[in-house]
Amino acid sequence: MAAMTTGNTSRADANRRRILDVALAELLRDPDASMDQIARAAGVVRRTVYGHFPSREALVGTLVDEAVAALAEADAGARDGVADPAEAVARSVLALWPIADRYRLLIALAQRTVTVQGIRERLAPLRETQVRLLRDGLEQGVFSSPLPAPALGFVHEQMLFAVMEAVNDGLLAAEEAGRSATVAVLSAAGVPVTLATELVAEVSART
Amino acid sequence: MAAMTTGNTSRADANRRRILDVALAELLRDPDASMDQIARAAGVVRRTVYGHFPSREALVGTLVDEAVAALAEADAGARDGVADPAEAVARSVLALWPIADRYRLLIALAQRTVTVQGIRERLAPLRETQVRLLRDGLEQGVFSSPLPAPALGFVHEQMLFAVMEAVNDGLLAAEEAGRSATVAVLSAAGVPVTLATELVAEVSART
DNA sequence: GTGCAATTGCACAACACTGTGCAATGTACG
DNA sequence: CGTACATTGCACAGTGTTGTGCAATTGCAC
Numbered sequence: 001m002a003a004m005t006t007g008n009t010s011r012a013d014a015n016r017r018r019i020l021d022v023a024l025a026e027l028l029r030d031p032d033a034s035m036d037q038i039a040r041a042a043g044v045v046r047r048t049v050y051g052h053f054p055s056r057e058a059l060v061g062t063l064v065d066e067a068v069a070a071l072a073e074a075d076a077g078a079r080d081g082v083a084d085p086a087e088a089v090a091r092s093v094l095a096l097w098p099i100a101d102r103y104r105l106l107i108a109l110a111q112r113t114v115t116v117q118g119i120r121e122r123l124a125p126l127r128e129t130q131v132r133l134l135r136d137g138l139e140q141g142v143f144s145s146p147l148p149a150p151a152l153g154f155v156h157e158q159m160l161f162a163v164m165e166a167v168n169d170g171l172l173a174a175e176e177a178g179r180s181a182t183v184a185v186l187s188a189a190g191v192p193v194t195l196a197t198e199l200v201a202e203v204s205a206r207t
Numbered sequence: 208m209a210a211m212t213t214g215n216t217s218r219a220d221a222n223r224r225r226i227l228d229v230a231l232a233e234l235l236r237d238p239d240a241s242m243d244q245i246a247r248a249a250g251v252v253r254r255t256v257y258g259h260f261p262s263r264e265a266l267v268g269t270l271v272d273e274a275v276a277a278l279a280e281a282d283a284g285a286r287d288g289v290a291d292p293a294e295a296v297a298r299s300v301l302a303l304w305p306i307a308d309r310y311r312l313l314i315a316l317a318q319r320t321v322t323v324q325g326i327r328e329r330l331a332p333l334r335e336t337q338v339r340l341l342r343d344g345l346e347q348g349v350f351s352s353p354l355p356a357p358a359l360g361f362v363h364e365q366m367l368f369a370v371m372e373a374v375n376d377g378l379l380a381a382e383e384a385g386r387s388a389t390v391a392v393l394s395a396a397g398v399p400v401t402l403a404t405e406l407v408a409e410v411s412a413r414t
Numbered sequence: 415g416t417g418c419a420a421t422t423g424c425a426c427a428a429c430a431c432t433g434t435g436c437a438a439t440g441t442a443c444g
Numbered sequence: 445c446g447t448a449c450a451t452t453g454c455a456c457a458g459t460g461t462t463g464t465g466c467a468a469t470t471g472c473a474c
Contacts, residue, residue, distance in 0.1 A: 011472065012420060032239075034461065045422055050463065144400045146390050151373035155366065155391060162365035166358035183353050184362060188395040193351045218442070219450060241431060252452055257433070 016052045018042055024063055028105045035059075067103035068122050074099050075126060085137030086191055090182050090203045092133070093160070097178035100160055101167075130156055137189065144190035152189060159185045179204055223259045225249055231270055231312060238315050242266075267316070271326055274309035279333050281306060292344030293398055297389050297410045299340070300367070304385035307367055314364065337363055344396065351397035359396060366392045386411055 022042040026033045035056055039046040053059040078095030079088040106119060131153040137143035138152075145152055163181040166172045172180055179200050186196035229249040233240045242263055246253040260266040285302030286295040303310065317326040338360040344350035345359075352359055370388040373379045379387055386407050393403035 015420080035463090036461080046462095047423075047464090048421055051420075054463085056462075145394065146400070146404060147370075147373070147387055148378060150376070151370070151378045151387070154369040154372045154376075154378075155395075158365040158369035158372075159362065159395070162361040163354075163358070165361045165365075166354070169357070169361075171355060171358045171361075180354055180358070184395065187352065187397055188362075188366070188391065190394055190400045192399065193353070193397045197353060222450080242433090243431080253432095254434090254453075255451055258450075261433090263432075 012052075015042075015044065015048070019044065019049055019052060019059075020063060020066070023059055024103070024105060027060070027063070031105070064106050064119055064122060067099075067106045068126065070099050071096060071103070072126050075129065079133075085133055085140060085142045086186060086195075086199055087203060088133055089137070089186060089189070090196075090199055092130075093182040093185050094178050094200075094204060097160075097181055101164060101177075104161070104164055127153055127157075134189065142191070145188075155188050156185055159188055219259075222249075222251065222255070226251065226256055226259060226266075227270060227273070230266060231309065234267070234270070235308060235312050235315075238312075271313060271316070271329060274306075274313055275329050275333065277306050278303060278310060282333060282336065286340075292340055292347060292349045293393060293402075293406055294410060295340055296344070296363075296393060296396070297403075297406055299337075300389040300392050301385050301407075301411060301414075303367070304388055307371060307388075310367065311371060314368075334360060334364075341396065349398070352395075362395050363392055366395055 019038070019042045023033075023038045026038050026041050030037075035049055036046045038059075039049045042049070049059070053062065074095045075092050078091040082088045082091055106123075131149050134143065134152045134156065135149035138145065138149055143152075147155065160181055163172065163177055163184055166180075167174055167177045182200050183193065183196045186199070187193050191199075226245070226249045230240075230245045233245050233248050237244075242256055243253045245266075246256045249256070256266070260269065281302045282299050285298040289295045289298055313326060313330060317330060338356050341350065341359045341363065342356035345352065345356055350359075354362065367388055370379065370384055370391055373387075374381055374384045389407045390400065390403045393406070394400050398406075
């Protein structure tokens with residue numbers, strides 16, 4: 001068993017992958033889920049999980065790393081070469097949405113400082129790019145708000161949560177949610193709702 | 208010691224009060240704070256806390272009840288007899304803001320299903336009044352958003368968190384925060400920023 | 415089918431936390 | 445002062461969790 005770390009047997013890899021996926025789902029349901037809960041849910045014994053991850057911390061950490069990577073990639077790709085800040089935000093949110101929903105766990109964890117130290121740090125670069133974008137928009141007058149750009153960054157983030165919760169509670173259709181979230185973010189940034197709606201329709205149609 | 212529950216000795220009452228206050232602060236920092244952490248922070252031994260509250264559940268429950276009561280009272284009082292939805296929201300947020308910390312605890316606990324069953328239920332009436340208000344505003348065209356009123360309720364809530372975090376990070380002055388939060392909520396509801404700012408200035412000046 | 419890695423099934427030790435019991439100590443109030 | 449009550453300082457049982465060790469067993473791949 002000690003060699004489980006070295007080799008690349010397909011069986012072990014598949015298990016590792018499934019453990020990660022199930023762990024994500026389980027932690028989403030209960031952020032304090034125990035290793036035993038996770039293992040059982042993955043159809044595996046607790047001991048096996050420790051064969052793949054040395055500690056609970058490591059397991060969650062891996063999950064966080066994957067999430068951050070996916071988010072950063074989606075964000076960067078979405079607004080590549082887009083000049084207008086409003087459109088850039090729209091594209092970014094639309095692209096981020098499906099991933100953010102899947103990984104909302106890590107943001108929830110990031111808000112509760114306790115769990116894994118360093119989530120905020122790992123998430124910081126992504127946040128930085130959002131803030132830069134918001135600042136551009138404010139300076140160009142595309143956005144308008146009495147809040148400084150970094151504060152708007154938090155607003156941006158929390159807006160996604162708000163819409164996620166709404167979807168969770170069945171108040172919003174899942175297919176509509178991405179566009180709704182985008183409009184919500186834009187209008188929080190001071191873009192008139194009519195403009196925001198138009199923009200979102202246009203952008204999401206062109207995909 | 209068994210009579211601690213009956214009598215009204217000033218010392219015991221003061222201790223009970225301090226335990227509650229400290230517990231609030233401690234749970235805000237870490238929703239999973241142990242009885243020992245709370246007791247020590249209150250300058251008291253764990254055993255003493257159990258003299259005032261039969262269980263952790265009971266302690267947190269008391270805290271929740273107090274918070275809900277304070278919030279409901281502040282909210283009801285603030286918009287008593289105010290017809291315009293926008294102004295009502297402005298007054299409500301401005302009044303709620305100073306006790307928003309407690310609000311924060313509630314939501315943090317409500318999201319972790321495990322802690323105390325029934326937080327969402329106890330909080331529901333307050334949430335309901337917010338949603339009603341938002342619905343009125345939407346119907347009257349004062350607010351505009353593609354989101355249905357209940358979803359906007361979540362947005363309202365998360366907006367407060369966003370501004371709290373901004374204050375926490377030193378991005379916003381504490382005195383300005385209430386007004387900032389109000390403008391943020393209003394513009395998320397689709398009220399033009401200029402209008403929102405005016406309204407807030409007016410309302411907060413008249414106090 | 416044989417072999418090797420992965421998985422399992424226990425059995426630990428260590429720790430942290432909850433809630434309770436009880437005797438000893440402190441302290442306010444008449 | 446003395447009484448009544450609050451607080452303390454243990455000690456305890458019960459529970460749940462983490463991480464580890466090791467022998468037995470399974471299952472994939474060649």
